[in-house]
Amino acid sequence: MCLAIPVRIEELLDEQSAVACIGGLRKTINVALLDDLKVGDYVILHVGFALQKLDETEAQRTLALLAELGQLAEAEQAAQGEAP
Amino acid sequence: MCLAIPVRIEELLDEQSAVACIGGLRKTINVALLDDLKVGDYVILHVGFALQKLDETEAQRTLALLAELGQLAEAEQAAQGEAP
Amino acid sequence: MSRLDLKNGSVEMVHGSGGRAMGQLIEELFARALRNEWLDQGNDQAQFELPPGRVVMATDSHVISPLFFPGGDIGSLAVHGTINDVAMAGARPCYLAAGFILEEGFPLADLARIVESMAAAAREAGVPVVTGDTKVVERGKGDGVFITTTGVGVVPPGLYLSGDRARPGDRILLSGSIGDHGVTILSLREGLGFEADIGSDSQALHGLVAAMVEAVPQIRCLRDPTRGGLGNTLNELARQSGVGMQLVERAIPLREPVRAACEFLGLDPLYVANEGKLIAICPAEQAERLLEVMREHPQGREAAIIGTVVADERRFVQMETLFGGSRMVDWLNGEQLPRIC
Amino acid sequence: MSRLDLKNGSVEMVHGSGGRAMGQLIEELFARALRNEWLDQGNDQAQFELPPGRVVMATDSHVISPLFFPGGDIGSLAVHGTINDVAMAGARPCYLAAGFILEEGFPLADLARIVESMAAAAREAGVPVVTGDTKVVERGKGDGVFITTTGVGVVPPGLYLSGDRARPGDRILLSGSIGDHGVTILSLREGLGFEADIGSDSQALHGLVAAMVEAVPQIRCLRDPTRGGLGNTLNELARQSGVGMQLVERAIPLREPVRAACEFLGLDPLYVANEGKLIAICPAEQAERLLEVMREHPQGREAAIIGTVVADERRFVQMETLFGGSRMVDWLNGEQLPRIC
Amino acid sequence: MKYVDEFRDGATARQLAARIAAEADPARAYRLMEFCGGHTHAIFRYGIPDLLPANVRLIHGPGCPVCVMPIGRLDMAIDLARRPELILCTYGDMLRVPASGRISLLKARAEGAAVRMLYSPVEALKLAQDNPSKEVVFFAIGFETTTPPTALVIEQAQKLGLTNFSVFCNHVLTPAAMHAILATPEARAGTLQLDGFIGPAHVSTVIGSAPYAPFPQQYGTPLVIAGFEPLDLLQALLMLVRQLNEGRAEVENQFTRAVTAEGNRKAKALTERVFEVRESFEWRGLGAVPHSALQIRAEFAEFDAERRFALEPRTGLENKACECPAILRGAKSPRDCRLFGNPCSPDNPLGSCMVSSEGACAAWYAYGRQRQGAVEVAR
């Protein structure tokens, strides 16, 4: 449930609103539910509202982990490939 | 002013309404403004209301007079035609 | 998916969205009624061979309220109207295209009735509807159904009819009584509501036209006096040809109930719409022959010579009235609205 | 009578009543913009000669809101849409007819802008609007303006394209990116309102088609994936031809903002409308040659081979996803509505 | 059509015309005003002027409810129509009449105002019942003929307990206008000479012939009530010529088949119950005319749109070059207007006289233009 998408804050308009951008698309969104936003932040957008900031460091960490798991799997497959 | 047309009462529906006929056309009209209507009467119809009964005798008298005036004129023209 | 509910269902936005529901509407309602080899192909266009000759194309969008009326409905009207516009070039109408604009909520049963009536009219006329299109608009952005039909036909070699060919001395013929369609529609208007033994004259005239152009290929022009009626259509022809016209009111067929309705609503029958009548203009020498041919045809039984083309730089259409006077038959000005004074 | 007030005036019922005011609207607005020898004649139909070959006829009713959008308006769209349907038979579109249904109160300035845009599109395409019709409906019974266009064209001898001719092994080509038109229109919807560097792809494709059929007369079928988008149109072709299809998502051109808009609204770009793209199916041997010809043409620069026709009694359209899985590309079910979950 | 066709016979008409020509004294002029637009329409429709000798001239009067409606009243109606949640309904005749800024009810409708055309005022009641959340206002116009139906509808609305229905009353009175005609500056200065009146047909079916008695008495002007068919008109003209020849000034009734001395008592009583005479009412052309119109009685105040919506009187902006006012007073002819024909035409009416087919300008345009000066109309 809850179709939502990460968008980048391009411009803060006022307390309530900001311009967000995704894939070359610009849209004014409601940011009343988040504090301390700044341009360049990524937020999760749902029904026109920013619900949560995206944490860049955590994202990188997840991606790194995924890559690592992937390599691990690859290595294993390679090993198996050799085995039989 | 006051586009109105003579129509024939075909059927009395109630105190207020009757079916009128003209030139093969039937229409329910309001007859609340006239008393003692009967089928076969002709009335003057304006904005859906019967405003006055037509007096057959008077109509015939007018037509007779018109015919008479016409003949008179004709006779005169004939006389003039002979004159010159 | 379940079958279209042709009894209680109604048009929904999804029927116009290009997906499966639209396909179903087209298949179970449109194609089923209009069925022919071109529609069966299921392409977005029809392909066919035409006999040799000049090609004629005409289009009309049909918007009418009410959709059903004595003498027809928007479906048959949409077929007749366009066939007639094609035929007025002296052409044989060959194929029709139809575009439907449906309003959300319109009963499918009514739509089916309209499409079947269209199919029957097309069959009777021998002019198939070979391609079409359906759109759905939100409730309140349409009026039940609008139908735009386009026809193509072919003019037999050697014929050339056009509204600019009337010449002084030519005779003006009319194929039958005027005002039937318009008065029928008015009679259904809420509040006006009268009953009369009248119906729309909606009919396809290409059979009559074929007989006419065969017998009298010298015909200058044909036109169907639809919107604007006889009066306005004659003004169009007078202007196109740069001539005047002199009509004889006595000669113009007019049914008694139509005349009565016009008296009673303050309308001039000369400007009331027709959907199955034509005006023909031909040289004086051929007029009697043409009249004879028209009267022999079921769609021209009441045909009459109603006037003469005259030289007049002002391009006035005038008429000798029943009463014996002379009046202008001007362009229709404004709308003809029922009036009280 | 005074001139039409093209600046502040609006459409009134009288403009459809068949009288002088209608004549004036046609003359000062429609005929002036669309001007050509056929319209100048002022008849209710157009007459013309067609080159030899099979005749093609297609019709589309255009209803769109908003009427003006980046990349076009209802006027240019009405020209492109029908030209494309004619062209998809491999034909050269020759003439157009146009039926207008105007809503009372519609600004004449907007109407003039639309008709001029139509004229420009027709001029650019070299396909004149030779006959037309105008109706006016009461306020609240229309939506500004609806335009139904009908086109006739001629298929060069020796060509026969139809949606039922796809055969297993054939290649499926697409002339460019998908979803631009539909997403552009959505972006203008009140409340949704996003800005993006996108516009409708509305364009006439007959030039591209001419190049294609000349180079590869073996083309089986062409179709423009309009309403219902690529996904639904391929299902139509699969059903008509009794085949399955296997697509490769990676090969389907999709602009980034269109993809983003679809993600954000929960739409599938495969079902979003296009107005200037075509699908071509041709034997595998000619696919590369056809691709080359398409890419050489300005309207086919981004053309791609997006899949293969396969034998499948179920007539499934399937797709290898970007992610590497396989998915059904079903008929469009229901309407594509923006969603939140 | 019985009682219609018999009175349209062209041959008899020509005979009657010959009679008029024979009896009219070539040495004098007969300047006869048909008060009623219905007569104006018939005069042109049947080409009556062609049939008359040059010294029998017809002057068109103000008896067209559309033509005499002052622009301010129409502006008020358009303002009403433009209120959201309000439906204004009226007869087709009023829809095309240009008000201030050339806006008509039709144009207002095109711009979004809810305006409906009625054939009969009873439709207005139904409209109110069908639209309970809207205010429905009937824009009532017309002379004594049209008034009783409006009265009946107001009474019915009260009986039905309708709470969303009212009438914007513009009903006017014939005799008051005839008095005003005879008291215009032109009439008093003698530049408008009026030798006789053709009295209204259908108005008289309701009010009877009695109310015309003052005219011959006060002004020495004979009056003949005439039906609207061409033979009725010609006979009435002959009757006027004879009165004038014989030096009589009487009320005579040619339309005896439908007009009695008393008129329709029931209709008059109904009108009396619902309406009362206004102190004064503005007429186009005639200005403020005392006791010349009706307003809704206090007992029916809730059905009076003027009170219900606290309407303020408006002074409309007339097109200065439009000669309607002088034409309605009988002081000018349409051809005296430099706008006649171009740009003012029934298609693009600049004044009310070009809108109603009873208006002198429209009648002249539709039926008289072809004669281009051959017909001597008015003055």
Add this chain to the structure above:
Amino acid sequence: MKYVDEFRDGATARQLAARIAAEADPARAYRLMEFCGGHTHAIFRYGIPDLLPANVRLIHGPGCPVCVMPIGRLDMAIDLARRPELILCTYGDMLRVPASGRISLLKARAEGAAVRMLYSPVEALKLAQDNPSKEVVFFAIGFETTTPPTALVIEQAQKLGLTNFSVFCNHVLTPAAMHAILATPEARAGTLQLDGFIGPAHVSTVIGSAPYAPFPQQYGTPLVIAGFEPLDLLQALLMLVRQLNEGRAEVENQFTRAVTAEGNRKAKALTERVFEVRESFEWRGLGAVPHSALQIRAEFAEFDAERRFALEPRTGLENKACECPAILRGAKSPRDCRLFGNPCSPDNPLGSCMVSSEGACAAWYAYGRQRQGAVEVAR
């Protein structure tokens, strides 16, 4: 698209899948429920089942607000929409859902009801301002993600002093539904075996990870909060497999880039100000679930459509053959429904699970049909 495309890489996905296959114990079954419809949608969109070993099975949960809406509530919304002078607005998702008698909001609209689609609830405020003479009701649906925007809009309506705006509140709560799942007859009888939960992505951005703590504690069921992209899902599955292999039952968070322990405090506070927990709320499939939904607080009573229009609860008529309830409990698969595919399809949905693209039936229909039995889904 940043934060999207990186998490959709097919090659990495296949590597992850291989990892899961390698680590999953062939001797045991891993029955894992994705609570959230967003996950269901992603699972089918990316063909995740194809990538998993046979003993790692996905069970679709009730986390789709459209699917769990009981027919009675939708009937109430349709009744509202049918009131004249009332405009009902809601998200596109709800429009096609069949209520009693197979009427949907779209069908009601086709029949004349005023129904508008919104993308954002702020549009509802504008609609109310633009239609002062109409009542505007926002038919609010959704889990904790969608609730704060509704709360904000209600606060704003109060600030703006709107008198024609209200909300028909159907917001529901995730943790309560998860408790209910673990307490269904099937779960208690052991016919529904549930070895782990994939926790919602976007709900958790608002409520945080803390509220899930009771599940491992009370039921011994591990839970991993996962993002909605396919790599997120696969990673979460691997994390669950590992917990189960290791005999752990914990709340873990795969979606750390957007979910914290606390969630969005501001959004939660706002929700708290405007809403309060209902005693009980009916869920499709789960029946009456205590403390599982929100209602508008008394301070905002005038904006509560249930009070404003004194709505009576309705008991909707379910299609008896539709297996949505059992599917929503995780007890059945779409293919167990004899209506699946024919006549029930996304084009002609007979149950809510076929409408929302998050519904198990729709997801299975759109993406899974081609496999015709090749994919083992659920049970």
